[in-house]
Amino acid sequence: MSKRHDSLEGLRVAITGGTSGLGLALVETLRARGAAVAFVARNGARVAEVARAIPGAHGIAGDVASKDDIHPIALQLTGALGGLDVLINNASTLGPVPLALLADTECEEFEAALRTNVLGPFRLTKALLGALASAARSGRPALVINIISDAAINAYAGWGAYGASKASLAHLSRIWDVELRPQGVHVIAVDPGDMDTPMHAAALPDADRASLKRPSDAAREIVALIEAHGKEAARAAREHAEPASA
């Protein structure tokens, strides 16, 4: 069977929050393009269901908000994929549902939002940094994509826990990126836009779904970013190699 021209075969991608919304669309899109994909989600039964439905996708049950789950997740991700090129920190929580004013947000709810949306991506990135840097040393693209939101930039009433945690993740991404560039690992924050997802429905049950972006469209845009990064990394690797062989 010939390889399709836009194949991502050989690319190793890990996605958190992979059983619904954008995460599921990313698993589907990347698998359809031939990438090796492993995904993480909390509900073991749902993980097994998605893994069965998408042949070749490796499902891992775990909670990125739990410190004790991080290394078992990292071990299974790199073990299943034989290394790692791209990590997509997509798993998110809204904080209080229904949405609450900050003044009505319980401290515990805010802490829970920070655990899932900030500490989880921080811990998982740190645990997988060895694998990502190893990929970069071998001339492969090494990329971390942190999924954020325009609520990280604009102040929307009722989106305090979510917005503040995503703002933190966005800034964390910028600092990671500055620090990790010398290792060949790039970190970007991506706002996929308002999508028709279970999370959006939980936040704004009365929203006009027809006006919302389809997760599959957002997934295609993110995959295009990954491809562009891969081409840039390959170009940089060639330039790096040329002086040595001259």
Place this chain on the structure above:
Amino acid sequence: MLPANTPNQRPPDARLLVADASGRLRHASRDWLPRALCPGDLVVANDAATLPASLRGTHVRSGAEVEVRLAGRRSIAAGAVREFDAVVFGAGDYRTRTEDRPLPPVLRPGDSLVLGPLRARVQRLLGHPRLIALRFAGTPDAIRSGIAHHGRPIQYAHVEQPLALWDVWTRIAALPVAFESPSAGFILDWRMIAELAERQIGFATLTHAAGISSTGDAQLDARLPFDEPYLLPESTVQAIECTRERGGRVVALGTTVVRALEHAGAGGGPLPSGPGIATQRIGRDTRLRVADAIVTGTHEPGSSHYELLGAFASTSLLERISDALERNAYRTHEFGDSLLLERQTSALARPACVPCKLSIALV
């Protein structure tokens, strides 16, 4: 030497004993390592992540409690999780020294082991009542999940608190294929890696499935190290070739790196990249072909790690090193202090290397 009994990979007071090519000994703070090397040198580290290789469970035929320590594999592929060699202990846990742990029940080919969510079968005995080849049932994903959730890092009686997985993963841990931590790599953090680059010192990695360091059984320990698969990336081979062409030294971070590099380089020709299985023992009679220096923990005479140092230095220098470590109360074991040992006689003519000045005392 004192046992390092807390799982702190980089204690601020960690020390480095430097034994240079002329046999001179100096003491330094361990974070001085980049300053003890030269521009143009290349540090090669083992980036294997450590499996939680200790699995508790039951030997079904006898009903006896056992601890199974995964200890060997035939392939470096992270996907190869069905078959392992393993050392089996009877009842008890890490609080009992391995030397004092009881034998497991009599193990026979075909016996079933229930290890938490994992099911395994004894395939054969490997010449010792504790040592078996086993095969897990289930899909690779299910086996990995079982090991990840039920397994615990192999524990040490000299470390007071139970080790968590993050205690035994180096900063650069990548593929989960090691059974015990490649602990020489504990010295590294990302700041040190950046400092190496700033000082024009190269950094490269290989992946070596570091096996168990000790079983507590004299007969078995005499067979260590077991065969260990490794993967030598093409980028690392290129970095080594470039380093040699320019007169730099290859500094192996840990005994596992020496074993992999010297196995790959045993033919004497160009260093091949790719997977291999290190089967050799390295000692005083070994002619080193790749490694010019080693950074390692402080090892007790008699261990296979100590024996390996004989390839780098004479018996008399190793005795002086042991004496200096002892007299200056260096800490030993996995979380202990470090030794930088330069090869005393180099087969290749190299330009004299003048490392940056160390503000340290001569011993």
